Amino acid sequence: METEVTVYGLLRSATGDETVTLEWPGGTVTDAVAALVDAYPRAESYLYDGDELRASVRVSMDGERTALEDRVPADASLTLMPAVQGGSR
Template sequence: MMLKFRLFANFREKAGRKEIALDVKGGTVMDAIKALIAAYPGLEPLMLQEGMLKPYVNVLVNGRKAGPMDRVNEGDELAIFPPVSGG
């Protein structure tokens, strides 16, 4: 299924792209993240720890907070960003 990824901050810098469209096999957020990392291996140390999504990695699917086991569907947009802080 085709998914659209929007990357922010250091994820965008590492991938060298703001938006990416990928064909993903599997139906979970984690499957999508693994497909993204397969295409852009430099993202792995930023996003994964011992094969699991790092707790500070924020994922929104179509604007809603999502966890690694949440389902994704054809055409969904995943926004992925690190923690945001400010004052």
């Protein structure tokens, strides 16, 4: 299955582009994020803390916030937004 994934923030440096096409067997949002990391290994440090997806990562499907256990339909698009890291003043 092909899914269009738009990434923001530092994830763009991992994927090389704002929007990428993810080739994966299908499944849940969690499966899609794992497939993205398989395709773009540099994305892992922005998305995961150990084996768990960082709580600060926001995922939307077709513009709506989605749960990690939701299934991704064949025609859906995903957006991943890692936490914006603040600086010091």
